[in-house]
Amino acid sequence: MTKKHPVNEKSKQEQLEQFKTDDRNQALTTNQGLKLSEDEFSLKAGERGPTLMEDFHFREKMTHFDHERIPERIVHARGFAAHGEFELYDSLSEYTKAKFLQNPSVKTPVFVRFSTVAGSKGSAETVRDARGFATKFYTEEGNYDLVGNNIPVFFIQDAIKFPDLIHAVKPEPHNEMPQAASAHDTFWDFVANNQESAHMVMWSMSDRAIPRSLRMMEGFGVHTFRLVNAEGKAHFVKFHWKPVLGTHSLVWDEAQTISGKDPDFHRRDLWESIENGDYPEYELGIQIIDEEDEFKFDFDILDPTKLWPEEDIPVKLVGKMTLNRNVDNVFAETEQVAFHPGHVVPGIDFSNDPLLQGRLFSYTDTQLIRLGGPNFHEIPINRPVCPFHNNQRDGYGRQTINKGPVSYHRNSLAANTPAPVPESEGGYAHYQEKVEGRKVRSRSESFKDHFSQATLFWNSMSDTEKEHIISAFSFELGKVKSKSVQQQVVDMFANVSTVLAKQVAQAIGATPPPGEDAPVTKSSPALSQEQTIKKPNTRKVAVIVANDFSGDLPQVLNSLKQQGIQPEIVSTTLQNVKGTDGSELEVQHTFLTSDSVLFDAVYVVGSASADEKFRKEALTFAQEAFEHFKPIGATDEGVKWLKAAGLDSSPGVVTGETTRFTDEFIEAISAHRHWNRHVI
Numbered sequence: 001m002t003k004k005h006p007v008n009e010k011s012k013q014e015q016l017e018q019f020k021t022d023d024r025n026q027a028l029t030t031n032q033g034l035k036l037s038e039d040e041f042s043l044k045a046g047e048r049g050p051t052l053m054e055d056f057h058f059r060e061k062m063t064h065f066d067h068e069r070i071p072e073r074i075v076h077a078r079g080f081a082a083h084g085e086f087e088l089y090d091s092l093s094e095y096t097k098a099k100f101l102q103n104p105s106v107k108t109p110v111f112v113r114f115s116t117v118a119g120s121k122g123s124a125e126t127v128r129d130a131r132g133f134a135t136k137f138y139t140e141e142g143n144y145d146l147v148g149n150n151i152p153v154f155f156i157q158d159a160i161k162f163p164d165l166i167h168a169v170k171p172e173p174h175n176e177m178p179q180a181a182s183a184h185d186t187f188w189d190f191v192a193n194n195q196e197s198a199h200m201v202m203w204s205m206s207d208r209a210i211p212r213s214l215r216m217m218e219g220f221g222v223h224t225f226r227l228v229n230a231e232g233k234a235h236f237v238k239f240h241w242k243p244v245l246g247t248h249s250l251v252w253d254e255a256q257t258i259s260g261k262d263p264d265f266h267r268r269d270l271w272e273s274i275e276n277g278d279y280p281e282y283e284l285g286i287q288i289i290d291e292e293d294e295f296k297f298d299f300d301i302l303d304p305t306k307l308w309p310e311e312d313i314p315v316k317l318v319g320k321m322t323l324n325r326n327v328d329n330v331f332a333e334t335e336q337v338a339f340h341p342g343h344v345v346p347g348i349d350f351s352n353d354p355l356l357q358g359r360l361f362s363y364t365d366t367q368l369i370r371l372g373g374p375n376f377h378e379i380p381i382n383r384p385v386c387p388f389h390n391n392q393r394d395g396y397g398r399q400t401i402n403k404g405p406v407s408y409h410r411n412s413l414a415a416n417t418p419a420p421v422p423e424s425e426g427g428y429a430h431y432q433e434k435v436e437g438r439k440v441r442s443r444s445e446s447f448k449d450h451f452s453q454a455t456l457f458w459n460s461m462s463d464t465e466k467e468h469i470i471s472a473f474s475f476e477l478g479k480v481k482s483k484s485v486q487q488q489v490v491d492m493f494a495n496v497s498t499v500l501a502k503q504v505a506q507a508i509g510a511t512p513p514p515g516e517d518a519p520v521t522k523s524s525p526a527l528s529q530e531q532t533i534k535k536p537n538t539r540k541v542a543v544i545v546a547n548d549f550s551g552d553l554p555q556v557l558n559s560l561k562q563q564g565i566q567p568e569i570v571s572t573t574l575q576n577v578k579g580t581d582g583s584e585l586e587v588q589h590t591f592l593t594s595d596s597v598l599f600d601a602v603y604v605v606g607s608a609s610a611d612e613k614f615r616k617e618a619l620t621f622a623q624e625a626f627e628h629f630k631p632i633g634a635t636d637e638g639v640k641w642l643k644a645a646g647l648d649s650s651p652g653v654v655t656g657e658t659t660r661f662t663d664e665f666i667e668a669i670s671a672h673r674h675w676n677r678h679v680i
């Protein structure tokens with residue numbers, strides 16, 4: 001007998017609701033429900049006497065506290081997450097039978113966790129690193145996890161090298177330094193001696209590794225997967241997330257300052273955007289290659305150090321994900337969520353990418369230690385929204401109370417249930433790829449070109465992006481102590497570009513490589529962030545205002561807000577500031593509590609009655625924003641201050657009369673950064 005699984009109509013949100021608890025206005029009890037009369041003093045033999053073993057309340061409270069922490073993720077420890085939903089544009093039935101990819105009217109609940117890779121759980125968020133971009137789709141056929149990064153390729157080609165890579169990038173074991181940084185000897189020693197890393201290193205030395213916001217970065221599934229339709233026909237696929245606000249980055253000096261000024265910069269940005277109703281949105285994109293075309297490319301589509309150039313294989317946008325709800329409890333949800341590339345649904349299958357194959361083992365294995373046993377799927381955030389039944393039993397933290405004596409298959413006592421479901425009725429069947437070969441430990445010849453796509457990436461960068469890459473290499477290798485490692489890296493990257501290698505060699509005192517770069521034959525414009533969407537929405541502007549500001553200011557601020565820009569007032573104290581016409585503005589930040597690096601633009605208004613100290617503070621903001629190529633606006637007294645400091649009349653610096661000023665300032669903010677500014 002085949003019993004169909006009824007679809008659970010409960011949304012993920014409703015499902016989570018039953019686990020939520022509000023302790024306010026409740027009696028204080030032990031975990032056994034015993035009401036407590038006292039919670040401040042342990043039980044003692046006399047007021048000044050020893051504490052008694054009998055104090056079960058003290059022991060329960062302390063034991064629970066002693067066990068509050070769980071092991072952090074070995075990688076991607078520092079992360080932040082949000083709930084949302086995914087909507088499809090058009091049915092993808094041509095390619096896949098996955099139910100959540102059939103019907104555009106279905107909203108699939110999602111949970112997305114973003115992360116840095118190398119740093120520990122408390123590390124700063126704006127470090128140079130790849131970002132994890134892991135999405136759990138709670139579909140009616142079970143959970144589907146797309147566990148990706150914001151960089152489309154990876155450092156290594158075979159999962160067996162992952163422990164080596166991570167040992168090399170993590171703080172060095174003899175002194176546990178540096179935290180959350182690849183700028184040290186062991187990482188670069190690994191790179192030079194594992195040259196398959198060349199392509200990903202180019203990405204991680206680029207602006208992609210210092211995103212402006214988690215809302216403004218792309219996501220990639222990295223590996224080649226398979227989509228399989230109802231007729232059993234398969235296509236190779238790569239997955240993309242495209243942020244609706246475009247892909248934008250910080251500059252390195254700014255990223256480093258933010259690490260100190262606000263180590264929570266990215267989570268704060270995500271949290272506040274969702275609280276403000278500015279929901280982050282990403283479009284899902286797919287690139288498709290026919291099975292017959294597997295060998296038509298000048299790279300192996302199973303090699304995770306290769307991307308599929310978008311100009312050759314276009315990205316089809318198939319749906320949109322909106323993150324619209326913050327978590328209620330970071331530990332219960334963000335920390336306990338367990339992703340796994342092997343969590344798939346019918347219609348989504350794997351390829352033989354050797355990195356993916358290894359990941360299929362690693363993710364369950366890691367949860368066993370991190371979440372303390374095999375029942376992590378029962379934790380509310382990990383539960384599917386559809387029912388699940390099998391003969392797995394017991395283990396640490398088991399919550400399900402399975403009834404009846406039968407927990408084995410095949411059986412007659414329970415009419416041989418729970419029963420497997422045929423493929424035609426939604427049972428998962430692996431794609432029957434024909435596989436043949438000898439058992440070998442080796443790498444395919446087709447995986448051995450490590451430099452062509454690294455060069456493609458370099459050739460696709462704008463001049464500014466190239467400068468940033470050169471500076472990043474110079475910084476990172478400048479921190480490396482071994483002259484030999486420095487030289488090995490310079491020699492290695494001469495295979496990517498001699499221009500790059502020569503400039504880095506110059507900066508770090510290494511021997512430059514001989515030769516010149518070959519003429520550029522191919523570039524991929526989609527790889528440059530200069531080509532991205534540029535919008536003013538959700539950009540934060542520090543508006544520097546003193547008492548006696550001019551009456552036009554509220555009108556300017558309203559025009560900015562109408563464009564989705566977020567002006568925030570900065571002044572000397574948190575007292576309201578008053579205008580000459582009697583209007584008042586609430587101050588959100590002081591010069592002490594904020595810094596220009598925490599904003600996308602600076603608008604200096606000041607006032608004639610502001611003192612010298614105020615003028616200096618305002619100019620510090622403006623100067624720093626200038627050096628980070630950010631838009632700067634000034635009206636009223638601010639114009640005079642900027643002129644006197646020589647900060648006016650540069651690209652992206654807008655000064656002037658109210659009406660024209662507002663339009664031009666909005667335009668300057670949309671541009672994100674003004675690279676053609678002359679900064680010494």
Ligand code: HDE
Pocket residue numbers: 073074075076079113114115131132133134147148149154158159160162220221222223337338339355356358359362363364366367
């Ligand atoms: Fe992961 N990775 N990884 N990884 N990974 C983990 O799983 C691993 C790789 C990625 O927010 C761990 O639950 C191996 C590529 C993300 O919870 C662990 C290999 C990509 C996250 C693990 C890789 C990723 C992880 C640690 C080489 C991009 C965070 C904690 C074959 C496509 C998910 C955990 C979250 C986390 C193993 C390579 C993405 C140890 C063995 C390539 C976004 O299982």
